[in-house]
Amino acid sequence: MRKDAEARNGQLTKPPGALGRLEDLAIWYATWRGTDRLQIKHPQVLVFAGNHGVTAQGVSAFPAEVTVQMVANFEAGGAAINQLSKLAGAQMTVHALSLETPTADFTQGPAMTEAEFFEAFGTGWSAVSAEADLLVTGEMGIGNTTAAAAVACALFGGSAEDWTGRGTGVDDAGLALKARVVAEGLAANPSASTDPLEALRCLGGRELVAMAGAIAHARVLRIPVILDGFICSASAAALEKAAAGALDHAVAGHVSAEAAHGAVLQHLGKSPLLSLGMRLGEGSGAALAIQILKGAIACHSGMSTFAEAGVSDG
Secondary structure (H helix, E strand, C coil), X not given: CHHHHHHHHHHECCCXXXXXXXXXXXXXXXXXXXXXXXXXXXXXXXXXXXXXXXXXXXXXXXXXXXXXXXXXXXXXXXXXXXXXXXXXCCEEEEEECCCCCCCCCCCCCCCCCHHHHHHHHHHHHHHCCCCCCEEEEEEECCCHHHHHHHHHHXXXXXXXXXXXXXXXXXXXXXHHHHHHHXXXXXXXXXXXXXXXXXXXXXXXXXXXXXXXXXXXXXXXXXXXXXXXCHHHHHHHHHHHHHCCXXXXXXXXXXXXXXXXXHHHHHHHCCCCCECCCCXXXXXXXXXXXXXXXXXXXXXXXXXXXXXXXXXXXX
């Protein structure tokens, strides 16, 4: 199918390579969907929400109850991701994961039991529609940039400071506190540095695990994925570290303003489609990038070939 898509691309009424990365995107999408005449009709946006016990350490500028309040906002259609999903023609749903029971404080041991991990993974897996032809996963969870920093540090090494950012906007003292908490989490969970899925279980949150479950199921169903920001990318990185090539069906929708996001994408070998200084989460950057992929596909499928248009190809 890749050869067929490449052959069609080479016959379109344009100089070779004139559409740049749009050409690569269309061929990539065709390869996963199994057709060289492409359309995106059923994009799906899944937003997972979870609460984190580590917020008791004071790592966020917002209280944990904001997670519940934002879930209500998603359900009412009032968040940024609602608007961007609607613009993209995507079906968007929000999945709250045991918000009344935050994960354990990972500075004291694993954030989740194995049963809790598999329940969250299964929630993400089951949320993917077999009818979807594109998937975006987003998240909401006060404290989850701290969890993502800890996961990334466990997966890729370096110091806690390398992976810790300001998240919702903590000051310098808050940033130093977050880095200390991340370091304490790694020290309390040594298995996280040797097993990528243990990194998710011990240092992540239910919403990070659910995103990984959804992205893994999309791979099985040959549904292409657009990755969102730092938290989504750190979650997905655990899959790639567990099995090389596990993210071949995924592209990076954007690079966020969270400093460590670009480093995660470099480790994954993913070049972002957009760089707009966004740091909202929710799947917002990836949902916006749906428009880029739609543009690539519209050109690949809708343009005439030189023969069809009666134009000389030289």
